[in-house]
Amino acid sequence: MTLVAPLRAFGRDDLALAGGKGANLGELVRKGFPVPDGFVITTAAYDLVAGGHDTRDHFERVELPAELREAIAAGYAALGRGPVAVRSSATAEDLPGAAFAGQQDTYLNVVGEEALADAVRRCWGSLWGDRAVAYRHRLGIDPGEVRIAVVVQSMVEAETAGVLFTADPVTGDRARIVVDASSGLGEAVVSGLVTPDHYVLDAAGEVTAYTPGRREVVIRGAAGGGVVRESGAGASGERLPGEALRELARLAGEVAGHFGRPQDIEWAYAGGQVRLLQARPMTALPPPPLGRLNPVRRKLGAILLEYMPVRPYPIDMSTWVPYGPAGLMARVTGHFGIRGAFEDFLVEEEGVVYALVPPRPRPSIRMLVTPVRILRLARRHDPARWTEDPRFRAFVAATEELESRDLAALPWPELVRVPRQALDLVQPVADLRIDYLPGSGLALLRLLVSLKLLGRGKEFGDLIAGARTRTSDANQALEELAEEARLTGALDADPPPAAFAAKLRDFLAEYGHRETASPLLVTPPTWADAPETVLGLVRVLAAKPPAPAAGGDALERLLAHPRLRTAARRARMTRRVQAARAGVAFREDSHFFFTEPLPVLRRSLVEIGRRLRDAGLLQEPEDVFHLRLEELEGIDDVRTPAEPDRERLRAAVLRRAAKREEFAGVRLIDPAAIFPARPAGDALVAGTPAGGGTATGPVKVIADPAEFGRLTEGDVLVCPYTNPSWTPLFQRAAAVVVDTGGSASHAAIVAREYGIPAVMGTGEGTSVLADGQLVTVDGGTGLVSAAS
Structure with a gap:
């Protein structure tokens, strides 16, 4: 049983014995990096004194066994018995997804064996401090599986110290090195006590940007042990010499290269030499900048960002992402000769989606015959009759049969097959879209050309908005619910x-x-899973009877055109409008029906998760979302899973949950890459004009569907994204401002239908505008301004 060993005895694979910090430092020592000499008091020593206790008080008072005390004393003697730094090194820290920065204690300038023993005790105890316990709980880390080692290193009395990031933590640019530095020990920088000197370096260590700090506090070692804080009096010190910056850049590149990912490094500079005090993976690092996107990639990025407002789970990536609407559109576009339009647009890191990268569609040889194929399909398949297609009827029947099953009563082998059966159901819908979309597109094109020839092109949107769709049916049904609520006071009654x-x-x-x-x-x-979302919509709609939708008489206005005086011409134009509306309805309704297997797919996964929880593999049923479908299908018997399978699944859930937590504040993509900044002048926000004139009202930022009930009549709806679930809100909003989307997005079309101003693709509306702020929205210019 190894209680104490030199740092060089450990490497990156020794996490269980040396903890995250000890393992990483040992790896650096082995590879010849300039790390102060030291030793590790291992997790075996922690286990020796734990005795089943898990309180801070126990560890801070525990008597060290003689064997351990002697080993620590020997290690201290080997360092010369001078001042040392004593750092906690838990087995769950300094890991990708769980940095544990600042959660356990560090003690600097420790002098003497008794002081060292006391610092070790306090490091052990810090594993059970309130903040560390709360942090582990948030990450779902089992406290019984966590141990702590202690790293003891020769103290570096730094002239200047701080932190460097081997990638820009704000932009994600891997070609930039960011250095924060201040006088004295680096604790002042790490703990945020000072405004440090801020350097941005290129890979060669040349300064590309510099901001001087203020040195409010300088921390130095005190005579006899401990540290003192001196006032820096706000004075700026000397900049780091060029050779030090170049050395930091060199070390940054080598350390990041060695560990294979960007690093967060603590360093000290003394006597003309740079020392590395700690290295850990950078957490919450944004994806690398995409650079300038071409118009096609920007358009695809806008579509995907609007439909991907939340980070997918591993179960999404192995089920609905490849088989759902995106997978369907990949099949459709591939059929017509375009490869890669809706594929491989999500980048995963350690099993968790990290970034959204707009795909690069490319033509194939099949595009040469696409026009002929489109014309042939358009003649054969009328979008107005698509629900009469035998394939559609078979799809509906199979979906109803699957939904009728009692999932809770199914034996495990049958239950675990249900997700795949639900995914198989939707595949024929791709063939329906391939066959009927050409007719839809040509009908819309024919109407648009006809309107252009009549000088009425601007009425295209109003005309197709008159299509009856399952979405409009749902909105009407919501209005009926709202009317019932108004008459009965149902929303305030219990039950x-x-x-x-x-x-x-x-x-x-x-x-x-x-x-x-x-x-x-x-x-x-x-x-159905979240009926409170529906009740939120009903509450908004019930506040006031609906106003008539704009554009309801668009067809009558068109038929009054002087060039449509004859009955034959009016009949022909009516047929063209009806055909275009049928095309819109097909696009909308095929999506409506296409998602019908979604609830049974989700319920089957949650039921699988419930059984895994009951078997002790998961903490909560929804933890199943951290697993992939093929991992679930590999479990033969949920009641008696093999121990290796049990441990593998538990570890995968823990690791991916921590990684997802790391990414909680990281965007999948920088909206500015898709929605470039537009000249705003004196306006607060600028975006894509989506029509509807102007309107003034108070801002109401609605972040997600759970907040639908907060919208009141006359509010300016400001939201990060929209989908059909949001559109009933448009009936009461004065205007809509959306971070994502364009003038042809679903939100823009519906906003025009209701005659309210819409500004799309602002990229920053939800972060710039605040609840209650009185603004004027101009849907014609795409500007949102403070109301006078």
Whole structure:
């Protein structure tokens, strides 16, 4: 049993014995990096004194066994018995996804054996401090599986010290090195006590940007042990010499290269030499900048960002992402000769989605015959009759059969097959879209050309907005629910009146498979899973009877055109409008039906998760989202899984949950890459004009569907994204401002239908505008300005 050993005895694979910090430092020592000499008091020593206790008080008072005390004394003697730094090194820290920065204690300038023993005790105890316990709980880390080692190193009395990042922590640029430095020990920089000198370096160590710090505090070692804080009096010190910066850049590149990922490094500079005090993986690092995107990639990025407002889970990546709407569109575009339009746009890191990268579609040889194929399909398949297609009827019947199964009663082998069966159901829908979309597109094109020839091209949007779709049916049903609520006071009654409850049940049975957040993911709840979302919409709609939708008489206005005086011409134009509306309805309704298997897919996964929880493999049923479908299908018997399988699944969930937590504040993509900054002048926000004139009202930022009920009549709806679930709100909003999307997005089309101003693709509306702020939205210029 190794209680104490030199740093060089450990490497990156010795996490269980040396903890994260000790393992990383030992790896650096082995590879010849300039690390102060030291030793590790291993997790075996911690186990020796734990005795089943897990309180801070126990460890801070525990008596060290003689064997351990002697080993520590020997290690201290080997360092010359001078001042040392004593650092906690837990087995769950300095890991990708769980940095544990600042969660356990560090003690500097420790002098003497007794002081060293006391510092070791306090490091052990810090594993059970309130902040460390809370941090582990948030990450779902089992406290019984965590141990702590202690690293003891010769103290470096730094002239200047600080932190460097081997990539820009703000932009994600891997070609930049960011250095924060200040006088004295680096603790002042690490703990945020000072405004440090801030350097941005290129790979060669040349300074590309510099901001002087203020040195409010300087921390130095005190005579006899401990540290003192001296006032820096706000004075600026000397800049780091060029050779020191170049050495830091060289070491940054080598350390990052050795560990294979960007690093967060603590360093000290003394006597003309740089020393490395700690290295750990950078956490919460944004994806690398994409650079300038061409118009096609920007357009695809806008579509994907609008439909991917939340980070996918591993179960999404192995189910609905490749088989759902994105996978369907990949098949459709591939059929017509375009490769890669909706494929491989999500980048994973250690099993968790890290970034969204707009794909690079490319033509194939099949595009040469695409025009002929489109014309042939358009003649054969009328979008107005697509629900009569036998393939559609078979899809509906199979979906109803699968939904009728009692998942809770299914034996494990049958239950674990249900997700794959649900995914298989949707595959024929791709063939339906391939066959019927050409007719839809040509009908829309024919109408647009006809309107242009009549000088009425601007009425195109109003005309096709008159299409009856399952979305418009859902919105009408919501209005009926709202009317019932107004008449009965159902929203304030507990329990609600029976008539309202029955209408709500019927509504969810018909429309409950609609997504709340994203049509591309299975993990967010549907309306049926989260009926509070529907009630939030009803509350908004019930506040006031609906106003008539704009553009309702667009066809009558068109038929009054002087060049449509004859009955034959009016009939022909009416048919063209009806055909275009049928094309819109097909696009909308095929998506509506396509997502019908989504609830049973989600319920089957949650039921699998419930059984895994009952078997002790998961903490909560929803933890199953951290696993991939093939991993679930590999479990033969949930009641008696093999121990290696049990440990493998537990470890995968823990690791991916921590990684996902790391990415919690990291965007999948910088919206500025897709929605470049637009000249705003004196305006607060600028975006893509999407029509509807101007309107003034108070801002209401709605971050997600759970907040629908906060919108009130006349508010300016400001939101990060939209999908069909959001559109009922447009009936009450004065205007809509969206971070994502363009003038042809679903939100823009519906906003024009209701005659309200819309500004799309602002990239920053939800972060710049605040609740209650009075603004004027101009849908014609794309500007949002402070109201005078």
